[in-house]
Amino acid sequence: xxxxxxxxxxxxxxxxxxxxxxxxxxxxxxxxxxxxxxxxxxxxxxxxxxxxxxxxxxxxxxxxxxxxxxxxxxxxxxxxxxxxxxxxxxxxxxxxxxxxxxxxxxxxxxxxxxxxxxxxxxxxxxxxxxxxxxxxxxxxxxxxxxxxxxxxxxxxxxxxxxxxxxxxxxxxxxxxxxxxxxxxxxxxxxxxxxxxxxxxxxxxxxxxxxxxxxxxxxxxxxxxxxxxxxxxxxxxxxxxxxxxxxxxxxxxxxxxxxxxxxxxxxxxxxxxxxxxxxxxxxxxxxxxxxxxxxxxxxxxxxxxxxxxxxxxxxxxxxxxxxxxxxxxxxxxxxxxxxxxxxxxxxxxxxxxxxxxxxxxxxxxxxxxxxxxxxxxxxxxxxxxxxxxxxxxxxxxxxxxxxxxxxxxxxxxxxxxxxxxxxxxxxxxxxxxxxxxxxxxxxxxxxxxxxxxxxxxxx
RNA sequence: GUAGCCAUAGCUCAGUUGGUUAGAGUAUCAGAUUGUGAUUCUGAGGGUCGUGGGUUCGAGCCCCAUUGGCUACCCCA
Numbered sequence: 001x002x003x004x005x006x007x008x009x010x011x012x013x014x015x016x017x018x019x020x021x022x023x024x025x026x027x028x029x030x031x032x033x034x035x036x037x038x039x040x041x042x043x044x045x046x047x048x049x050x051x052x053x054x055x056x057x058x059x060x061x062x063x064x065x066x067x068x069x070x071x072x073x074x075x076x077x078x079x080x081x082x083x084x085x086x087x088x089x090x091x092x093x094x095x096x097x098x099x100x101x102x103x104x105x106x107x108x109x110x111x112x113x114x115x116x117x118x119x120x121x122x123x124x125x126x127x128x129x130x131x132x133x134x135x136x137x138x139x140x141x142x143x144x145x146x147x148x149x150x151x152x153x154x155x156x157x158x159x160x161x162x163x164x165x166x167x168x169x170x171x172x173x174x175x176x177x178x179x180x181x182x183x184x185x186x187x188x189x190x191x192x193x194x195x196x197x198x199x200x201x202x203x204x205x206x207x208x209x210x211x212x213x214x215x216x217x218x219x220x221x222x223x224x225x226x227x228x229x230x231x232x233x234x235x236x237x238x239x240x241x242x243x244x245x246x247x248x249x250x251x252x253x254x255x256x257x258x259x260x261x262x263x264x265x266x267x268x269x270x271x272x273x274x275x276x277x278x279x280x281x282x283x284x285x286x287x288x289x290x291x292x293x294x295x296x297x298x299x300x301x302x303x304x305x306x307x308x309x310x311x312x313x314x315x316x317x318x319x320x321x322x323x324x325x326x327x328x329x330x331x332x333x334x335x336x337x338x339x340x341x342x343x344x345x346x347x348x349x350x351x352x353x354x355x356x357x358x359x360x361x362x363x364x365x366x367x368x369x370x371x372x373x374x375x376x377x378x379x380x381x382x383x384x385x386x387x388x389x390x391x392x393x394x395x396x397x398x399x400x401x402x403x404x405x406x407x408x409x410x411x412x413x414x415x416x417x418x419x420x421x422x423x424x425x426x427x428x429x430x431x432x433x434x435x436x437x438x439x440x441x442x443x444x445x446x447x448x449x450x451x452x453x454x455x456x457x458x
Numbered sequence: 459g460u461a462g463c464c465a466u467a468g469c470u471c472a473g474u475u476g477g478u479u480a481g482a483g484u485a486u487c488a489g490a491u492u493g494u495g496a497u498u499c500u501g502a503g504g505g506u507c508g509u510g511g512g513u514u515c516g517a518g519c520c521c522c523a524u525u526g527g528c529u530a531c532c533c534c535a
Contacts, residue, residue: 005526058533061459104535132535137459139529146535209533293534305535315535342535371493402493410495421493435495 009136009144016361021147023360024176024343024350025129028149031171032127035164037151040126042108044133048100052092054107054328056296062134064144065097101133105150106297106325106338113154113336114329122155141313141345150319152338154326159272162301162321163279165339169305169317170283172341177355180308181316184288187273188298188320190256193266194242198235207231207239208292214243215290245289249277252287272301299323303339307349316349317341363413365456366393369405371421379420382430382445391452393418409435415456418448 006012013021051063071080083095102108105128113124129149138144151168153161166183173181195204206229210222219240226236245255253274260266273287293302298320305317319339326334350356366386368379379395386393393414396405402419409417419431424442432451433440443451 008527056533062533134534136534137530137532138527142534148535313535318535340535345535369494403491403495406495408495414495417494419493423493431493433494438495440494 007144009138009142011143011145019360019362020350020356021343021347023356024346025147025149027175028172028341028343029127029129031168031175032149032151035125035151035168037125037127040109040112040128041130042102042105042112042128044101044131045099046102046108046111048092048094048098050111050329051100051103051107054297055103059103060092062136063103064101064133064135065092066099066101068096068098071096102130103134104132105130105148105340106152106322109150109152109154109338110325110336111329113334114326114331117326117331117334123161124154125152126154127151141348143344147343149341149343150338152336154336155334156337157323157335159275159301160279161337162272162276165319165337166276166280166283166285166303169303169339170280173305176346176350177357178308178346178349178353181284182306182308183283183285184291184304184306185273185276185285186288186291186302187269188300188302189265189269189272190260190289191292193260193263193269194239196263196266198238199231203229203231211239211243211290212292219243243290249285249287252289253277269300276301293318293320297322297325301337305339305341307345308353311349311352313345313349313352315342316345361413363415364392364394365414365452366391366416366418367405367409367412367414368393368395368418368420369402369409370396370399371402371419372399372425375420375422375425378425378445379418382418382448386449386452389449391449391456416452420445 045066048063048065052060055062070076071083079095083093083097086093087096109126109128113120127150129147131145131147133145136142136144151165153165166185169181169183173179191208192201192204195201195207198207207226210225210229213225214222222243223236223240226239227233231239242259245252247255253270256270256273257267260270277285277287288304291302291304293304300321300323302320303318304315307313307316317340319337321335321337323335324333325336326332366383368376368383370376370379376395376399383393383395396408406417414435417433417435419433420429421431424430428445429442430445430448431440431442432448434455
């Protein structure tokens with residue numbers, strides 16, 4: 001017999017957990033909708049060629065690959081053997097695995113836009129709330145199966161898109177009571193300009209990887225890492241000066257304008273940041289020049305949403321602009337900008353800060369106790385019209401001792417127990433017990449709907 | 459992929475330098491209560507101490523291996 005168990009990094013969601021998750025998901029979805037984004041869903045599996053090479057070497061390793069079927073079919077044996085040899089040599093082979101679980105929602109969006117380019121209107125504003133899978137080692141706040149909520153705008157270069165997305169971050173976190181969130185913002189163009197000053201474009205990746213670690217490992221270690229990656233002392237000094245930029249958002253922008261006075265792209269980046277800052281007055285947004293974000297495809301403004309410091313959860317959302325995403329799928333020059341919320345981490349944060357509202361833990365409305373055959377038949381008759389009017393409930397499945405039935409009602413968090421014993425039955429009455437307050441009263445069966453409406457507002 | 463910690467009842471965990479029959483809380487079931495849950499009291503069932511080897515007169519405890527979980531690194535939501 002197989003031992004019951006779950007794959008590493010996956011979870012079951014009980015009804016209680018689901019009530020909290022639904023609360024988060026519905027909040028996000030509603031805000032996406034009021035900004036007039038429209039929904040999209042894509043398959044859990046994609047062709048592996050769609051995903052490979054989009055997330056960097058590290059990302060490729062973390063993609064869950066799906067084994068092809070029919071590998072042992074005699075006509076496939078040779079191909080299969082060769083494919084496995086490639087795998088063992090570290091190369092992904094489509095002879096063995098030609099499909100994979102999606103790793104995020106952005107690349108599937110790009111794939112969708114490229115495929116449907118003639119059928120969609122630009123700007124295309126879509127939201128997508130679905131699971132993604134990563135073969136990462138699980139730990140606090142990190143799962144192998146988790147849910148992302150993405151909102152993206154495809155087909156517009158306007159910086160109002162960035163501002164709108166930043167405002168969505170604010171609205172969602174405010175609605176969830178997560179008022180002390182932080183939204184960090186930076187610009188890839190600014191980082192690219194810095195790289196140009198310090199050794200050239202090909203140094204962009206090692207540069208961003210190193211400075212991204214600043215608040216974790218400190219300036220000395222960052223310096224070490226930069227030197228190890230071939231940056232000269234002089235270049236390291238420039239980078240240090242760049243990382244030293246402090247003050248308000250406006251002060252940071254002023255300093256950046258000075259530094260990049262001769263770099264057109266750098267100045268463009270600063271201008272973009274300035275614009276976003278100007279249109280996000282209500283948002284708790286701050287320019288963070290160490291923010292890099294790993295994903296290779298960002299080209300402009302980048303975002304990272306962080307939980308309040310004391311919960312130590314790090315990033316609960318991220319996003320940015322990618323000016324040529326669909327280019328990877330043959331449709332050139334289509335810009336996009338998007339953000340993502342990590343529901344599972346937001347859940348952990350709300351749990352830790354005790355921010356789930358009490359009123360989401362509702363149970364079913366009414367349990368009719370089963371105290372006899374004709375009594376329970378009567379209960380079923382009474383329940384029918386109630387269900388038609390959206391009251392939820394059931395008749396206890398068998399005739400047993402009353403305390404057992406009451407206990408069931410309690411455990412399942414029913415609002416009311418409806419008791420029809422021989423006495424009530426003969427009088428056309430029903431005893432209604434409010435399980436939250438313990439009060440009970442005998443009412444006419446014909447009054448059931450009015451009675452429940454009074455308490456449950458439906 | 460690398461490192462550290464952990465694994466005992468359905469669940470959360472005690473368990474003394476290695477020493478008789480491995481405990482508690484909780485959950486489940488039964489009873490106190492033949493028409494009243496969440497609170498009270500009584501009782502019962504429930505264990506190959508993750509798995510496989512080893513040391514020892516003797517192992518839940520020590521050693522090795524293995525599997526799983528957690529945490530951290532890399533990276534990320």
